[in-house]
Amino acid sequence: MIECMKKRRTIRQYTEQDVPEELLCELLEVASRASNTGNMQLYSVVVTRDPERKAQLAPAHFNQPMVTSAPVVLTFCADANRFVKWAEQRKAKAGFDNLQMFMAATIDAMLFAEAFAEAAEEKGLGLCYLGTTAYNADQIIKILSLPKLVVPIITITLGYPAEPLPEQSERLPLAAIMHQETYTDYTPASIDQFYQEKEELAVNQEFVRINQKETLAQVFTDLRYTKANNEHFSEVLLQVLKDQGFLK
Amino acid sequence: MIECMKKRRTIRQYTEQDVPEELLCELLEVASRASNTGNMQLYSVVVTRDPERKAQLAPAHFNQPMVTSAPVVLTFCADANRFVKWAEQRKAKAGFDNLQMFMAATIDAMLFAEAFAEAAEEKGLGLCYLGTTAYNADQIIKILSLPKLVVPIITITLGYPAEPLPEQSERLPLAAIMHQETYTDYTPASIDQFYQEKEELAVNQEFVRINQKETLAQVFTDLRYTKANNEHFSEVLLQVLKDQGFLK
Known part of the structure; x- marks a missing residue:
């Protein structure tokens, strides 16, 4: 393992091969062995295979093509709803x-999502995490009919990796x-x-050049994760936490 | 894998065997292959081996004995400080x-913590996650000298599992x-x-009986995760987010 x-790398292009439901269930079940708070399992996962629903989800992920091209889209949610309903009963x-x-x-x-990711990759699947989930949680809540006390946190697009495999990205x-x-x-x-090392990598220097920036850090702060966007999506998230009942 | x-189970009792630094580094390095936001790696881990510092950390974790008995304590932190310092420079x-x-x-x-956990368990190590980290983040910040834009999220106590191994806990x-x-x-x-199935388990029924409760859910809501505690520690966390510069 x-x-x-x-050798892990993020996979954004998938073959036509579908992910068998039985395998998906096995992997999610294995992942549920991961640690969790007081064994309350305060999470849920919503599985999207329907092309129409993927098309609905795509804009919430800024139309990253994996959402519609991957055979399976998994939305991992923080979920206190099930526990609270159980308690009430x-x-x-x-x-x-x-x-x-x-x-x-x-x-x-x-922890559940990452345990799933590790198990899936062990079985030859490839995947991409989409952090856009927490940005547009409000849209995803509507599309997936998430009730109060449920907030989508991250999405995984899943399938079999198409060749050629991408380069592995660097780490600090x-x-x-x-x-x-x-x-x-x-x-x-x-x-x-x-x-x-990161700054000297040819791929990163090219990234600076094509974006006409002076430094690699500027590509992140001026283009990819701007202050204005971060603040806007913080407001959206704050409202989502209120609307979903986690914040007064 | x-x-x-x-077969995974939470390990709260460890042998005297230390965790070699070389192995710990290998496992953390492998874990850093996990996905992260825009490859910015917005996290850090603080390694505690010093018995005195473990003793300082213990009250923040409500004196759960693993904090002082485990050879290694790992505090996983959300960290935007390093990135921001790089950007400024x-x-x-x-x-x-x-x-x-x-x-x-x-x-x-x-994602980094769980990738680490999976790799560590593969190597025969045992571990326990401590969710108390986010409860008493303010204390941990002081003990570990965490600067602004760094918040401790979860702790792992790590060592070699002592026999006999505990029973595996149930899942939904x-x-x-x-x-x-x-x-x-x-x-x-x-x-x-x-x-x-959860409610019918002998161990859970015993749990209800010794706590003199009517239902298993009441053990959670009246004793383990009470409304008063949850609300108190929410206030602490809100203040931590403000103090560390993530919330205005």
Whole structure:
């Protein structure tokens, strides 16, 4: 498995081969063995195979082509609804309509999603995570009929990888993300050191050039994750948390 | 790997055997192959081996004994600090001080943590996730010297499993967590069906009896995750998000 993880790459192009329902169920069941908060399993997954529904979901993911081209789209949700309904039916009053339980449910959903991803890749499937889910959660809630206390957190598009496989993307050196005993804050020198390899990569230098920017960081801050967008989608998310009952 | 996942259980008791630093580094490096937001890797991990620091961390985790008994304690953090420092040094203005980027960083940190967990278990290590991290994030921030734009999300205690291994805990049937095409909300009948096995387990019935409750759900809502506690720790978390610069 570790060998499989070392070679992992995000797969955005899939063959025509469908993902058998039996395999999908096996992988989701295995993934449900992942740790979760107090064994309450505060998550759900919605499986989309219907081309019409994928077409509805696509704009919420800024029309990234994987949403309609992948045989399966999986929306992983933080879900306190099932637990609360169970509690109500068992003479128990759950106070789960708050930020802390949203966090717990988000953690549960993410551990479940990543356990699924690892299992799926082990079986030869390829996948792409879409972080756009939390940006346009309001749209996805409507399309998938998510009730109160359910918030979509991340989406996985899934299928068999089409050849040729993409290049593996780079990662920061381990020293950049690992701290011993306490957090060692970054200095100008350590930042230079940790980002040097990334900045020198031909593919990243090309990325700066075609976007007519001076630095790689500017591509991220001026084009991909702008302050204006981040703030706009923060407002949307805040409203979603209120509407779904996790924030007063 | 999938066979390993099927047998997974949370390990709270460890042998005296230490976790070699080289192995820990290998596993964290492998885990960093996990997907993350725009390859910005908005996470960090703080490694605690020093017994004194573990003793400092223990109260933040309500003195769960694993914090001091495990050879290694890993605190996984949502981290936008490193990225923002890089951007500042590269003539780029990052607008990452908002809720959406906190979500992105939380997702990144959780996918990284779970990839690590899967790799560690494959290598024969055992671990326990501590969700208490997000409850007492304020205390942990001080102990680990976490700067602004860094929030601890979850902790893993890690070591070699002591015999005898604990029983594997139950999970809801897959049908309870999986929705086809759209979310099928739960009915009294489906709740009864999905929770039946859990409620009938001897260990859970004993749990209800020793806590002198009428239902299993009441053990969760009246003792383990009370409304008062959830609301108190939501306030703490909200303040942490403000103090760390993710919320205005």
